[in-house]
Amino acid sequence: MTSRSRRSNGEGNIRPLPSTNWNWRHTVGTTVDGRQLMESGTEPTRREAERVLRESITDFERGLTPLPKFLTVEQWLRQWLNVKRAELALTTHANYKHLIDRHILPTLGDKRVQVLKPSDLRELYAQLVERGYAKSTVRQVSVILSCALQDALYDEIVVRNVAQFAPLPNTKAPEKARALDVPEVRQFLAVARSHHLGVLFEVALATGLRRGEICALKWRCVDLNSGTLLVRENLPVVNGRPVPGPLKTEASARDIPLAAETVALLRDHYERQALYAPHAESFVFTNPDGSFVNPNTLSRWTRQLAVNAGLGRVRFHDLRHTHASLLLRRGVPVEVVSRHLGHTNVAFTLSRYRHVYADEGRVHAVGLSALLSGGAT
Known part of the structure; x- marks a missing residue:
């Protein structure tokens, strides 16, 4: 036979x-x-x-038939995320994994990558909107899918990136950042100074440090003689736990010059901290037992202090916005402010961190006669 x-x-x-x-x-x-x-x-x-x-x-x-046909969205996303681990910051990798597991896989995980349609993604986005998720969450999900499918295209697993044909739906506006004005800063500090780490909030307002940066700050990175603070470490929260990790970007590694007033605050804090924590390699801001401050705890303290001060909802990150806006209001060059914040370009600093205060509009109110004067022809 x-x-x-x-x-x-x-x-x-x-x-x-x-x-x-x-x-x-x-x-x-x-x-x-x-x-x-x-x-x-x-x-x-x-x-x-x-x-x-x-x-x-x-x-x-001609080599235009992509393989393998049996690869599911879940299989590809897990493989893709594993490869991306070396490129992503710890917090970004953890966030991507959370979004994939929570939002993408329950809906698309069993689908084959090659038969995925733009309508599948549009339906996923619509579901997230209906469930009340913010625009930032839906956008992050779309970024993950777009990047993963683009790499699948490069690897000849798919013939097109369907994410390019799935626009985001209208969603609720994300929570806006807030910059406190001068009276509000004074209200906040009046309450914050009663906290055992009140100096932390003063330094945050004076330097614009991110919460992971200020929680990771060690005395060896603070030169009180030259008045310089070196931002070199970060303490991101990954899966609910603070984990020492790299800075957010290359530009985040920076030297911040300190005003004499800020140096005096830190010097006084250094002397008082000697009563309960060693200085060599120790954190600048610690709990009473000498351990570092959890960034999530710092966020909770900030919200509570703001409520106690009668300011409503204020996030720790809003202190960073406040620092930037007050500097720019005083006429500090945006290039200097951008470097203080660890940004890569000044356009981002102006578009995201420059808040115009109400009294600025009144100060710069110009009448018609003044507009028409000045020798213009």
Whole structure:
């Protein structure tokens, strides 16, 4: 008895179906366990099936048929995220994993990557909006899918990035950052100074440090003689736990000059801290037992102090916005402020951190006669 031979790659056939349609198929490779991989489809007529088969075989011979067909969205995203681990900050990697597990996989995880459609992504985004998620969350989900599918395109796993054809729906506006004005800063500090780490909030307002940066700050990075603070370490929160990690960006590594008033605050704090914590390698701001401050705890303290001061909701990050806006209001060059904040460009500083205070509008109110004067022709 003659054994049935296996088709070679690119070899195909067509056959009629009971529905009167015609099925076409051809081999495109084999799996690791020896099973043949097939490219197939159904057309209404024999002639149409022959035409599509020829086109598919031509695409395969030109290397335009992506593999593997059996890869699911979950399999690809987990593989992609594992490869990306070396490129991403700890917090970014943890956030991506959280968003993938919580929002993407329950809806798209079982779908094959190659049959994913723009409508699948639009439906996912719409579901997130209906469930009340902010625009920033939906955008992060779309960024993950767009980046992962673009890499799948580069690896010839898909023939197009469907995320490019799935625009984001309208969503509720994200919470706006807030910059305290001078009276509000004084109200906040009047309450904060009663806290055992009141000096931390004064330094935060004077330097604009991020919460991970100020929690990770050690005395060896503070030169009280030259009045310089070196930002070199970060303490991000990953999966609910603070983990020492790299700075947010390359520009985050910076030297911040300190005003004499800030140096005096830190010098006094240094002397008082000697009563309960060693200085060599110790953190600048610690709990009474000498341990570092959890960034999440710092955020909670900030919210509570603001409420106690009658200011409503204030986040720790709002102190950073306050620092930037007050400096810019005083006429400090935006290039200097941007460097203080560890930004890569001044445009970002102006667009995100420059808050115009109400009294600035009144100070710069100009009448028509003044506008028309000045010697212009």
